[in-house]
Amino acid sequence: GAGVSQSPSNKVTEKGKDVELRCDPISGHTALYWYRQSLGQGLEFLIYFQGNSAPDKSGLPSDRFSAERTGGSVSTLTIQRTQQEDSAVYLCASRESGRPTEEQFFGPGTRLTVL
Amino acid sequence: GDSVTQMEGPVTLSEEAFLTINCTYTATGYPSLFWYVQYPGEGLQLLLKATKADDKGSNKGFEATYRKETTSFHLEKGSVQVSDSAVYFCALKNQGGKLIFGQGTELSVKP
Numbered sequence A: 001g002a003g004v005s006q007s008p009s010n011k012v013t014e015k016g017k018d019v020e021l022r023c024d025p026i027s028g029h030t031a032l033y034w035y036r037q038s039l040g041q042g043l044e045f046l047i048y049f050q051g052n053s054a055p056d057k058s059g060l061p062s063d064r065f066s067a068e069r070t071g072g073s074v075s076t077l078t079i080q081r082t083q084q085e086d087s088a089v090y091l092c093a094s095r096e097s098g099r100p101t102e103e104q105f106f107g108p109g110t111r112l113t114v115l
Numbered sequence B: 001g002d003s004v005t006q007m008e009g010p011v012t013l014s015e016e017a018f019l020t021i022n023c024t025y026t027a028t029g030y031p032s033l034f035w036y037v038q039y040p041g042e043g044l045q046l047l048l049k050a051t052k053a054d055d056k057g058s059n060k061g062f063e064a065t066y067r068k069e070t071t072s073f074h075l076e077k078g079s080v081q082v083s084d085s086a087v088y089f090c091a092l093k094n095q096g097g098k099l100i101f102g103q104g105t106e107l108s109v110k111p
Helices: none
Strands: A005-007 A010-013 A019-024 A031-038 A042-050 A065-069 A075-079 A088-095 A104-106 A110-114 B003-006 B011-014 B019-021 B023-026 B032-038 B044-050 B056-059 B062-065 B075-077 B086-093 B099-101 B105-110
Touching: A005 A088, A010 A019, A019 A088, A019 A110, A031 A075, A031 B099, A042 A065, A042 A075, A042 B086, A042 B099, A075 A088, A104 B044, B003 B086, B003 B099, B011 B019, B019 B105, B023 B032, B023 B086, B032 B056, B032 B062, B044 B062
Parallel strands: A010 A110, B011 B105
Antiparallel strands: A005 A019, A019 A075, A031 A042, A031 A088, A065 A075, A088 A104, A088 A110, B003 B023, B019 B075, B032 B044, B032 B086, B044 B056, B056 B062, B062 B075, B086 B099, B086 B105
16 A cells, blocks of 8 residues: 655755645554654654644754644644754654554655755 | 664675674663664665564564663674665654654665
């Protein structure tokens, strides 16, 4: 079946612009995660959605970052007033059930470059 | 807070060499432990996992044993292939379900 998809695959933007990154999780997966993979920082957790519960935003690095998950499916990560340090690969992952032990499946990522 | 430390790369080996990538962790409670692999141009894939102490995860010839006493989860393979060239990430899953990753170790296998 279809895996996690993300769009765009690459995004180049100018400093100060806003960007939106999209994630389509595996159908039926109730949990959705955003991570960031940047040079020198490794992989960092950003935000976690589980069903209709309030999202866990504890990993968002600043208030310029926000995310939504509409209808319990597609998620959009928005970065406002982008900075060069936001350049990274943004990864989305989804998980089937409410049990934290279930495997997370990752999308291919969106490579964001802020000039 | 919870954290994962893994050996720095890049690691360069000849084909059929023995591989060890060290990973140690710090966590409260009893986390599940994972190795993820990222092949060039591809997304992260789960390689293997272990959910409790002394469990051994294995897949594609790779193995790792959950050692609670040394808080380690070292990745090993007896004979690497060129196709194993990738970046390997050690991770723990804490009680909240978040994955905490190590920095990643790049492996390059030469023919």
